[in-house]
Amino acid sequence: MSTSPAPRMTKQRAAIMDVLSKSEEFRSAQAWHDTLRHDGSSVGLATVYRSLQSLAEAGQVDAVVTDSGETLYRRCGAEDTHHHHLRCRSCGAAHDIEVPEFERWAEQLGVKLGFTGIDHTVEITGICRDCAAQGR
Amino acid sequence: MSTSPAPRMTKQRAAIMDVLSKSEEFRSAQAWHDTLRHDGSSVGLATVYRSLQSLAEAGQVDAVVTDSGETLYRRCGAEDTHHHHLRCRSCGAAHDIEVPEFERWAEQLGVKLGFTGIDHTVEITGICRDCAAQGR
DNA sequence: CGCTTAATTGACAATGATTATCAATAAAGC
DNA sequence: GCTTTATTGATAATCATTGTCAATTAAGCG
16 A cells, blocks of 8 residues: 655645535536635635545545536545445455445335335445456 | 437447457447458547447447546457345345346456456345244 | 348537636735 | 756647537437
């Protein structure tokens, strides 16, 4: 794991983290930029992109790519969200993932078949890009 | 459901469906375009985009959007009747169930994150009606 | 088999999100 | 306070994808 140097706390970065903290919605970098301007602080668009990107890498914000290719960000919803993992069978590296429809689907299936107290286990495994590249 | 008119079978569309059928890899529209040119048939790039798009809408090909925003396509896998179980934690009675979207979803997630050889485990448990009625 | 017609094609321009550039600015540490 | 160096921001550049529009051609019909 590469230990990247701690990022400087600039007023722009602070402003970005501040607006992020005020909403848990997923918004595009450009939308966050607009929000910032409405709030008075004028942070450059490029800076918003860079900050959201680095925050996402640091795991401070969640990022998803829409079907149209736009990347949306929101403050990281702490630990409360139930999630699963996609784990590499070779090196063990794991990604946290969410299975959007699944929870509800399982619940409904249970009701349909007369089951209550539905619980589930979902494990997804594969070989990550790095391991595949090294033939492991 | 809107009944869209059946698309014409042009030689370009045929060529595209042909290369698609020869590989089960996920590739970008541009990559498929290159493949086509290598194979001799010169189909316009815009046409490749349009065809892949309509094929994807028609469910004939799978499409995934990568983290970088590129859309990848491959011929639709349509086959395996892999299934899972909903099991009662009390009496062990099990129902065979199918999780329609899941298989493909897991596969696409893998591609997006650079994983190959995706496999998964899905276990759903609950308390069946009989056991619930008897307070078990 | 020819004809008509509307869908399709392709070369290229346009879009739109994101990234790179680079001089100016300002954290952090001393 | 001063120096160093990451960060910023305005703007140009990139790159996948979509729109444009005249030319082409599949399909249905007689």
